[in-house]
Structure formats: C-alpha cells, structure tokens
Amino acid sequence: MLKFRRIILWMVILFLVITIPLLSYAKSLPKFSFGSRLLYTGTYGTDVLKLQTILEQAGFDVGTIDGIFGAMTLNGVLDFQREKHLKVDGIVGPQTYAALENVHWTDPLVYRIKPGDNLYTIAKKNGTTVEDILKANDMDDPDNLYVGQQILIPHPPVVVPPELYGATNYQELKQNIEKLISQYPGKYGVYFIDLNTGQTFEINGYDPFIAASTYKVPLNFYLYTLITEGKIDxxxxxxxxxxxxxxxxxxxxxxxxxxxxxxxxLSRRSIVESDNIASNMIMRVVGRDNYIKFMENLGAKVIPYSSNIASPYDMSMYMKKLLEYENEHPDTAGELMYYLKNTIYGDRISYPIPDNIEVAHKVGNLDNVVNDTAIVFHPTKPYILTILANNVDGSDNSYAYTVIRQISKMVYDFQNK
Incomplete structure (x- = not known):
C-alpha cells in the first residue's frame, strides 16, 4: 500500500512538473504575424493560436486552443485541407493560409452548443440575431438545442469603401472616419488613444452623449478601487x-x-451581461455621490450630475486609467479586466477584430443609442477606441452597428500596417 502511494505521489509530481511550465509557457507565446511562416507539428506562437481559433470556428476540431501545434491541431488542418481540396500534408503554407483567410471573413461560423448555451447569448456574442441564426440553420424552435450540436452562425464580413482607406497618419484616418459617418443620420463621437505613443484623435470627442450602460465602466472601476483598498469585501x-x-x-x-x-x-453580471439590477445594487453599496466624486477626481469632462451622460474622451480616459490601475493591482482589478474581456456582446468594436486579439470593452444600448468603449490589445500597437452613437436606430443590426464596425475595422487595419 505504501509503495502504491509513493507511485501515485511521483505521478502527481511528474504531472505538475510537465504541466505547470506548459501552462505558463502558453500564456507567453512568441508573437508571429498570421501568414508570416509555415506552420506544422511542433510550431507554437500567436499565429498558431489564430490558426486554431479559425479552424474551431469553421467546425474543425483542434482540441485545446493553446497556440501549440499538436496532434489535434494537425488533424484539424488535415480535415480542412481535404474539405477545401488542397494538398493534404498538414503544413499551413500559402494556399492553406489563403483558404483560411477566406473562411475567417466570409463563411458562417460553425459553433458547438455547450452546457448552458442559448441562442440569445450566442447571437449577442457573435454580432447577429436569433432570427438570423434560426434562418441559417432552418430551425423553428430556438429552445431545441442539445450539447454538442453544431450550428451555423451568420458572420458577414465588414466592408469599408475603398476610398476610405489609404490613410498615412491619424489626421487622415480621422478625416476618412468623418467622411464615413457623414453618410448616416445621428450623431457619432469618437476618441482614440494609441497606447504606445500616446497619440490621439477625436470627433465630437468632448461633447456630451447619452452613456447608456457604458457608465458601468467607471462604476465598477470605483468599486474595485474600494476592493483594492480593503474597504469592500x-x-x-x-x-x-x-x-x-x-x-x-x-x-x-x-x-x-x-x-x-x-x-x-454583481460586478461580473454588471459587466458580462450588462445587468441593470446588478449595477443598481453596486451603486447602492458604493453611493452615487462617491461615484460622482470618483469621476471628478479622474478628470472627467462631462459629469452625470443629473442624467446619464459622458463624452467619448471620458470613456476612453476611464479605460486608460483602468488599464494602468490593473497593471498596478492585477490581483484585484485584474478580475474586472477579465470581465470586460469576456462580455456576451461581440457586435460592435470587437466584431471585425481577429479572435486571437483580446478586446476589453463595454457596450451601451437604448432605443436611440448604440455605444461601445474598448481596449484593443493589439500585439504591437495596442489602442483604446470609444464610439458613441446617439439619435440613431438602436435596434439589433441597425445601420449604427454597421458604422461602428466599419470605424473599428478602419482603425484596426491602420494600426495593423
């Protein structure tokens, strides 16, 4: 019996010795641009992570999405190559890259139903509607789902008019965005910050806008400063x-x-689900007057003394200061940043951004409001982008979503040059 226990103990130790470095390693993968090199069994990096994400979304099983090209990823690549009538060699080269890029931007996503899933959250996460998912899958009953079921999720590409590309600096990028929004009704506010250089540009950046649920960013930011200081458990x-x-x-x-x-x-639901009741409960705990004073101390330009308003500058400033605070206090504020990276909403700024790039963001909606404020963790040129749209059609998939997605793609593509 004692010998058996020793064997088990050594097996546990061996598992930890192998697994812990692997997990630590996976969190700090070397960064490679997608398409910059051949990928095959044994390679690893952020480009492999993107490969796995695209294949998984297209319905090809790659096992764990960890950035490491192992046996399961090889099987996924081989299956993909067979379906696309490519050379079936398990090596991701120019032809396979081209096919993968086409899948990523034009084909419907293939999604496997997980425990607890429902079509509403799946639709919100992927920037579509329950009705569109039902139509794409010839389904009548949105509740007739089972774990492991594969469904198609419409995911049309974001198309920006060619004449709005070609900017060589932020001023030209701003002008192109102004040309875009001038074609649509409503008022748009934009505030951009390059986190490496500190360069900014804005469009109606200091004007007051209805904040809708984006106010939950400074509210939860204030809450987590109190948690960090030990004032709230x-x-x-x-x-x-x-x-x-x-x-x-x-x-x-x-x-x-x-x-x-x-x-x-309450914080998780307030951010991930944008739960209004959870936010009201948090406000009751921290106190509205204290919340207002917190925003004043941060240097906000538009303070919601009597109505829920903010400026694009304010929202980008809150996100920037939250990022700085999270870097100083990862054990507490890191939790809030995690919630922002994992909201159920993926229908605005995050929509056209590759899935292997993290986006921490918070949306806001009313009948005539469509907002989003985001930190985009681009591997070399991270940035903050806030887009507030007031006096627009706030219904699902209205033109306001299209405009926000187009602005986001223009900014991302500029940063990605």
Missing amino acids: PNMKVQYTKVDYEGGAGSIQFEPVGSYYTIRE
Whole structure:
C-alpha cells in the first residue's frame, strides 16, 4: 500500500512538473504575424493560436486552443485541407493560409452548443440575431438545442469603401472616419488613444452623449478601487430589493426579490451581461455621490450630475486609467479586466477584430443609442477606441452597428500596417 502511494505521489509530481511550465509557457507565446511562416507539428506562437481559433470556428476540431501545434491541431488542418481540396500534408503554407483567410471573413461560423448555451447569448456574442441564426440553420424552435450540436452562425464580413482607406497618419484616418459617418443620420463621437505613443484623435470627442450602460465602466472601476483598498469585501453579500429593479439587460430580473449576491457576482453580471439590477445594487453599496466624486477626481469632462451622460474622451480616459490601475493591482482589478474581456456582446468594436486579439470593452444600448468603449490589445500597437452613437436606430443590426464596425475595422487595419 505504501509503495502504491509513493507511485501515485511521483505521478502527481511528474504531472505538475510537465504541466505547470506548459501552462505558463502558453500564456507567453512568441508573437508571429498570421501568414508570416509555415506552420506544422511542433510550431507554437500567436499565429498558431489564430490558426486554431479559425479552424474551431469553421467546425474543425483542434482540441485545446493553446497556440501549440499538436496532434489535434494537425488533424484539424488535415480535415480542412481535404474539405477545401488542397494538398493534404498538414503544413499551413500559402494556399492553406489563403483558404483560411477566406473562411475567417466570409463563411458562417460553425459553433458547438455547450452546457448552458442559448441562442440569445450566442447571437449577442457573435454580432447577429436569433432570427438570423434560426434562418441559417432552418430551425423553428430556438429552445431545441442539445450539447454538442453544431450550428451555423451568420458572420458577414465588414466592408469599408475603398476610398476610405489609404490613410498615412491619424489626421487622415480621422478625416476618412468623418467622411464615413457623414453618410448616416445621428450623431457619432469618437476618441482614440494609441497606447504606445500616446497619440490621439477625436470627433465630437468632448461633447456630451447619452452613456447608456457604458457608465458601468467607471462604476465598477470605483468599486474595485474600494476592493483594492480593503474597504469592500468582494465576497460580501448584498440583498436584491424592489428598489433595485430595472428591466432591460441582465438575468437578475428573472430571479426572486430577496435573493443575495456577492459583490464579485454583481460586478461580473454588471459587466458580462450588462445587468441593470446588478449595477443598481453596486451603486447602492458604493453611493452615487462617491461615484460622482470618483469621476471628478479622474478628470472627467462631462459629469452625470443629473442624467446619464459622458463624452467619448471620458470613456476612453476611464479605460486608460483602468488599464494602468490593473497593471498596478492585477490581483484585484485584474478580475474586472477579465470581465470586460469576456462580455456576451461581440457586435460592435470587437466584431471585425481577429479572435486571437483580446478586446476589453463595454457596450451601451437604448432605443436611440448604440455605444461601445474598448481596449484593443493589439500585439504591437495596442489602442483604446470609444464610439458613441446617439439619435440613431438602436435596434439589433441597425445601420449604427454597421458604422461602428466599419470605424473599428478602419482603425484596426491602420494600426495593423
């Protein structure tokens, strides 16, 4: 028995010795531009991560998406090459790259249903509607899903008029964006920050806009400063009361009044789901006057004293200061940044950006408002982009979403040159 225990102990030690360095390594993959080299068994890097993401979205099983070209990734590449009538050699070269790029931008995504999935969250995450998913799959019942089922998700490419490309500097990029938004009704505000150089440009950047749910960024930022300072315990439980109720986004509205939630759970729902009740409960805990003072101290230009307003500058400033704060306090504020990177909404700034590039963002919606503020963690040229659209059609997939996606693609492609 003692000998058996020693064998088990050594097996555990061996597993940890192998696995821990591997996991640590996977988090710091070497960076390669997609298409810059041949990929084959044994290669690793951010380009392999993108390869795995594209194949997985196209319905080819690659196992764990970890940036390491192993046996499962090889099988996915071979299956892809067979389907596309390419040379079946397991090597990702020019022809396979071309086919992969075409799949990424033009083919519907192939998605496997996971436990807890529903078509609403799948649609929001992928920038489409439940109706469009049902139509693409010839389905009648949105609730008739099963774990492991593969469904097609419409994912049309973002097309920017050719005449709006070719900018050589930020001033020209700004002018091209102005030409784009001049073709649509409503008012748009843009504020951009290059995180490497500090260069900025803005369009209506200091004007007041209805913030909608983007206000949840400074609210949660303030909450996490209190957590960092030990003034609030993230595991403290707060009771949901009638005064907290608000319809719209979020799932707490479907749960019984009187339920208890930890501060951490309220923050997660407030950001990931944009839950209005969770945000109201957080505001009740931290105090609205304190929240207002926090924004004043950060240097906001438009303060929501009597209505929920902000400027594009303010939202980009909040994101920049949050990023700096998270770098100083990763153990606490890192949790908030994780929520921002994993919201259920992928229909605006993040939509045209390759899936292997992290985007921390927060959307906001009303009947006549479509907003998004984001940190785009480009591997060499990270940036912050806020786009606020007021007096527009706020319904799903309206022209405002198209405009925001086009602006995002213009900015990303410029940074990616």
